[in-house]
Amino acid sequence: MFISFEGTEGVGKTTLIKSLVDYLQQQGKQVVLTREPGGTPLAEQIRQLLLSPQDEAMSENCELLLIFAARAQHIAQVIQPALNAGQWVLSDRFIDASFAYQGGGRGLNVDTIELLRQQFVPVMPHLTFWLDAPVELGMQRAQKRGALDRFEQEKLEFFQKVRTVYQSRAFAEPERFIRLDASQTPAQILEQAIAVLKQNQLLTSN
Template sequence: MRQGLFISVEGPEGAGKSTIIKKMADELEGKGLSVVLTREPGGITIAEEIRRVILDPENTAMDERTEALLYAAARRQHLAEKVIPSLENGSIVLCDRFLDSSLAYQGHARGIGMEEVYSINKFAIGDTMPDITLYFDVEPQIGLERIEKNKGREVNRLDLEAIGFHERVREGYLMLLEKFPERIKKIDAGMTFDEVYEQALNVVELYISEHRPVK
């Protein structure tokens, strides 16, 4: 039985979400909450191996549908092995990307179609969806410039896409934001780190205070 809270974090490349949620996890744990910080694709051994295949810059021949199916496969294993057990244990799961990434990237930006990508993932996730999603919104050009400046960040296959692809990704996310306003909360990621962090933490703490997990 699900007793914890499932919080996903979304955004285009260079939005800064990964750094933000690492700090957030530390702060929530400091307040005595049980927090599991994880990511997609990845989080567990099998999914991390799939991640390497998907994001390898050498895999330029990968078909769009193959890409979508690999993401769904990694997602299923991650859910079964890590996310669902953590939720059943009463933890707060902070997940860097989830289904919305596939809908925005493969569904909209790749042109497969959001409904088609959702149908693939419905088989993978069953009824497991985030309780709340933070969408870190930033102009694609700003995000890519941040990646260029951050020499310590991995450069993956998606980073190398043309600007038009990244613009379509953002467009896909904004469509999802409009469709699911109760679940997806927009964070202005174009501001300073501290300002973005404060926005995100306020949203999460308010949600937790209203839906505090059992453990």
């Protein structure tokens, strides 16, 4: 199983993923926990370029291509081998983030992103958990974590556009996209995620 986790800043993706990994391992599953951009040493170096504020402004196209370069490495070195070995892969962000952040937030041509997906992304998540909360709430949480990265420094309008794209993608693919109310407690969100896995017969009900 390949499960991705999406959402704007501060919605609790990392907390949910770690809790879900613990739960799945208790159920006897072999789980690979990873993230985007990143997931391999080389892709993590690209992540640093993308997230670190720079004196030189990064163009939107440069950002998009760097993300897909990291993703290509991530798929080849981590995701595909794990799936081939029958393991579960849980990824903090994947392809939907490109449509939301670069397509929605940056306003890049969606057809260009889709072309890159077709060329360089041979695998799609079986299930995507979208943690959704008001942008203002998420940014309040993100600011409490410490210094903001290059994306987190964007204005609220940017993240509103990102959230709108997530909404449209969830509407277009209701079987893959599962919305979780991220304004709830971490325990409530985890309980809902586990229930979804059981409903989809990915886990046995006790």
